[in-house]
Amino acid sequence: LAVVAVVLSSCGQAADPGSHTSGTAEVQILHYFTWSDYVGPEILAEFERREQAKVIVDVFSSNEELLAKLQSGATGYDVAVPSDFMVAIMRQEGLLAELDAAKIPNAVLLREHLQHLAFDPEQRYSVPYLWGTVGIGYDSQFITTPPDSWSVLWDSRYAGRISMLNDQREVFGATLRWLGHSLNETDPRVIEQAKRKLMEQKVLVKTYTSDHYDQLLASGEVVLAQGWGGPVARAMKDRPSIRYVVPKEGGTIWADCLVILGSAPQKDLAHRFINFLLDPEVAARTSERLLFAASPRSVASLVKPAILNNPAVYPPDELLGRLEWMRDVGQAVRAYDRAWTELKMH
Amino acid sequence: MTESFSSRSLPSSGLSSERCSIEASQLVKRYGNVTAADHVSFQVYRGEFFSLLGPSGAGKTSILRILAGFETADAGTLLIEGQLMDNVPPNLRPVNLVFQSYALFPHLRVGENVSFGLEMKRVARSEIQARVNSALEMVKLLGKEKRWPHELSGGEQQRVALARALVNRPAVLLLDEPLSALDQQLRQEMQIELKTIQEQVGSTFVCVTHHQHEAMTMSDRIGVMHQGRMLQIGTPRAIYEHPANLFVARFVGTSNEITGWIETVTNGTGVMVSELKKPIVIQVSCPESIRRPQRVILSLRPEHLVLSSDECQVPAVANVVTGRVDKVLYGGHETEYVIRLSETVIWRVHLNNAERTRKPFVSGQSVRIGWHAGEGTIFPSEPPE
């Protein structure tokens, strides 16, 4: 009983974060709905100091969760950070507010390949913020000849030392590229073909995971991992022999974009916040901490060379041509879904 | 006789209610198909010690729970202290109940248990103290206030329960099998103590028990219950010496029985022929109600029987039967002899062990049992129930 009592009392102090939702304080309050750790505490502090505002960060762990929530009418958030394909969906679902370009001067300073993207041609709703690629992280100690094709994931020499992402689109995406199709293939027959390939591969795969392949690489559990650049880069810290490559068949490019929600209570502040995050020097810091590439042109001069030259974080320019954006495939998703389920049950 | 007669009188016989602290008439309580109380009527006079006596399942507790207000009667009326008790909740009734197994609050100390009722009634602290102490003193538990219930012996717990009820100075105190959990020594002491306390506080006691001897020693009047019906109400002597029917006769004491036919009846004393193997003639006092010839059962109390061994002469008694000693149950101050008159007829006779000189009867020995003319009670041989 004592325990319960103490816990209760300790939570007395915890009351304040809750009470912020009532938003009555004279200082403006911005609700930032994002991936955890996407914004460093010191950066927030800086913004708050500058704007005399308060930023409350709420977190989600997948684009779909974000969507599910907003679709069902959750309100109160100002700025969110959906990934590219999700921006498209949210736009169609009318969840986004139009951006006022004038209020985001930094937005025009983005790298070219991040401008006028298919999911938001006129850049009316979103600004790319952090971006990166999906490729292969491998341990150069075991794999002496640097792989340059997705086919290495089918190489039986590495049986049981391979990890794949636990994400149907990415897994199929890689396969489809390898087979010379688009990431966003909707033809059931092609998907079927990819599925068969993956079924062959399954015996070699140690695990499908999207969250801890960095650990696996670093600890040597696996020597080949399909994954995002960032985590691979993280693994390099613990195990320098880790390398990262985007195969010649090409792979996914992704970008998490800053958007303002239609239901945002604080649109002005939101604009200023976005602009602030896109400030090259702020973006650079974020980029260094998260090991994802930042979108502003000028970060190149600001991030440490070590990071800048790490292909896992900043893809070399010659690569850009081979990358493809992932799009929502509409009802074809059921085909993927069924294929994925069958793969799992194979 | 008079008592035993008046005792049968029901409330309808308009006793002035200021003499009564409880008037129950035609109470009915059913549980599903079981009838726990079947048109039960009785009165309890102010300041009297009234007992409900009956075998397990007779409906005693049910009646008590109706009085206390935990059950509501399906029919009938109940007055306590002259007030109608329909939908008066338990906590507002001028009665307190001492539970069969005490139901002391395990999480409260003795003192707190006793003071509970007073606190509920918002009595002043100081007064509470005083009354609790006096109550504990009355039950000889002063100084044990700080104990926990589980640290007390059965007898002590029983007394705490008593104190907890008494401290509220209830008009009526209800006790459900107050002594059943105690061992014999304690039991006998508590019987006397209870009686004494009742005389001290002078409030009405209604006590449920299935212990015939207990009921007799403590009570002013006893109501004998069976299968939810009230069979007889009267003083201990009345129900023992003039039982209303065979069941009562058997329940309130040892009943040695012999069946036979009434032959002739001349002004109250009749002649009955037993149904034993070799029929014998018995002189009985029989009520007018008996039509003859009729099959009857004669019930004799053991203390009216005189036991003698075959050879030595029988004392001057009118009626004699012979039997064989089946068992000898030595009981200290008295010995009980189980005697077989025939295959089916078994009698039990107590003999006081006073004369150490006289050699006791032994098992297997054949004996004579005699009694004076007119002893015992006659019942029609097919009892109402």
Place this chain on the structure above:
Amino acid sequence: MTESFSSRSLPSSGLSSERCSIEASQLVKRYGNVTAADHVSFQVYRGEFFSLLGPSGAGKTSILRILAGFETADAGTLLIEGQLMDNVPPNLRPVNLVFQSYALFPHLRVGENVSFGLEMKRVARSEIQARVNSALEMVKLLGKEKRWPHELSGGEQQRVALARALVNRPAVLLLDEPLSALDQQLRQEMQIELKTIQEQVGSTFVCVTHHQHEAMTMSDRIGVMHQGRMLQIGTPRAIYEHPANLFVARFVGTSNEITGWIETVTNGTGVMVSELKKPIVIQVSCPESIRRPQRVILSLRPEHLVLSSDECQVPAVANVVTGRVDKVLYGGHETEYVIRLSETVIWRVHLNNAERTRKPFVSGQSVRIGWHAGEGTIFPSEPPE
């Protein structure tokens, strides 16, 4: 006398063990600082009904649990059927225990409860059937095999527990307060039944009880325990008529006591001067052990006392004291009179209610109590304990 003497003999007195089914010597059992059994020694002969009698907390159950093997004695030796029982687990002992609260398996039907032991012993199905039936028949429960324990009355449950133990034909049957949960009527029946059953099966019964009368009526011999010590072992008559000390005298029956000084002793009969307000001279039979002058307590059994009202002449008895009737407890076949001799001295006398003619004594009336010379037992006034 002889019995009472032989009864005091301890196992050390080398009784041939083939006559004994239990030989316990110097058993000691401690719980923390409580000594539940303090060098207890006793023997139980084959086929006898032995009772352990004592107040609550005397250590009876502890002894029984040691016999059954649930507790191990801290010291002392125990032989059952001539075999040493050191670390023999309960399930391998030739004894069965009938638990104080029956401990019937609630998840098994009556029949399954009874057959449990046999199944454990891997007895053949067919035989099990037969034995279960005979056991149930013995306790008059045939036809109730399919009932659940909670569907039975207290008495029936008790009999099931009995059957469950008997069906195993144990050399020794242990019973812990077998009748304590029953009401008086059932109790008396079961007492006789138990005795009968024991005679039928002829196996040894060891029965724990704190009910003095029960112990006496059922047992061949009784061991009286108090505070973990065995005070006296003997036949009911022996312990009742020749109690070894004051505690036994008080525990096994009513003990009317009077303190005084032994003056002269001439061949066995002594003269004692009471300590009442006006001292009176009493003739007593006193053992040699008494040195004189010595302060002693004379304990008298009620059945040896003759009650008479002041005015009418006293029957020819040697000793007379006077007192005042304090309470009259009508008990059906007999009436108990609580009589106050002085402030502190209170006696209890039973009178048989046979002679309906004689008018009973009433409360407050002053009476004379007389008894023959040499009645009663003398104890040194500071008892050993």
Place this chain on the structure above:
Amino acid sequence: MLFVVPLFIVLAVSFATRGTYGGIIWDFTLANYLDLIHPLYGRILGQSLLFATMTTMLCLLVGFPFAYYIARAPRRQQSVWLMLVLIPFWTNFLVRTYAWMLILRTEGLVNTLLVNWGMIDQPVQLLYSSSAVLLGLVYGYLPFMILPLYVACERLDPALIEAARDLYASRVAVFWRVILPLAKPGVIAGSILVFIPTVGAFITPDLLGGARTMMIGNLIQHEYLVVRDWPLGSALSFVLISVVTILLTIYATGGRHLRLDEVTR
């Protein structure tokens, strides 16, 4: 109120259809249920049920001695034991699971010890196996088994055990013939509390099982969140609920107790 409403909402949703970008379009259809008539889903469900059953068994195996022990321990200690059982679960589930992964993986604690003790010369693959999943599930839901068992055992009258011993029952016999039957209510309650969540579990299988197969839990999760096909997900959930309810009813009535409270009595 708050308890039943969600159920009906979902029931309704399970008859709707999916919008192009997820979401719900309210036109009545049985399509979702028809889609489920496919051996694939059958296998998934079967597998999940199998896992849940095994988990429940293991929990019983591990939980019973423990519960019995604390039930017999001195009063004061009992509460402490219970707290000891609960405290680990005040840490984050994901973190706990990660800890297990650290323990189980190829250079993990277990392998290292085994190798050092020379029981095995080659690290064995413990992680990403169904046994790992079982382990994780048992670990995750043990308390829900222990508590009811404890309640049941604590009520168990020691005199009954002694009675059985006195009637020639060996310790084993005592357990099977007396203790277990009497603790049955607790067993059933525990089983229900463990079985239900384990059927729907999805994180443990993903992390410890390497997501190499799919549990009904994963599938529902997947449908709701990844595919954003709420109608299908709801349909799935409904099938699951009904199956589980039926199974449990059978199980419980088998033990002559149906109502949960009965069960924990």
Place this chain on the structure above:
Amino acid sequence: MRARWSWLRCAAWTTILFLYLPIGVLILFSFNASRLSASWQGFTLDWYWMLAHDRSLITAALNSCLIAAVSTGLALCLGVSGVLGLEGLRARQQDVIESAIMLPLVIPEVMMGVALMLFFVTIKMPLTVTTVILAHVVFNVPLVMVIVRSRLRKLDRRLTEAARDLGASRWQVFRRVTEPLLRPAIVGAGLIAFTVSLDDFIVTFFVAGPGATTLPLKVYSMIKAGITPEINALSTMVVLASMGLVGLSLLLQRKFA
């Protein structure tokens, strides 16, 4: 009995070991220099230091405590009163109502979450801490009821009757007799409920509104950027703290008993 006893004790301790093995590991790795806790890279206290300065994490933790505590409290009130209410009814009604209440135990979490979210949205209730608490109450009440009810059934009805007889109103009976006697069960139920709601992710996510981020939400969303040993540090603190509390309460018991 000895033998059985000893092996039981072994079993018990093994179980405890099993329960605390991962805890030990995560405590260990809370001192590991490596961010990935992939391998041992040397001792450090950095994570504790970072934890101390990570506002969002601490907020989340406190949020969790708050929500868990409040919802547990509510669940206890509802559950206990519900149980007492049920006692009054006929067996048949009891069954019906009860099975309705037990539903949340059977519904898959995701579904539960979505359903509740839809529910709140339909009744135009803005998602806030409140909604989270309500949701937690929904799945905690059944747990509480199951546990408390089992105890209530063992409670001697005559005790409450005795209280009534001694002049206590229904409320007084509860305060002075029922509640104290049920306390063990209530505490037990509270602990379970607290544990469950402290660790709930799915339901919470759906019904959580702005500013209502709990620890599990935080942790799960850290996956993308990588879960840092800060969490281990936090968990360590939690475990040690609760251990301390238990010890404390023990001492207190000793003192008063």
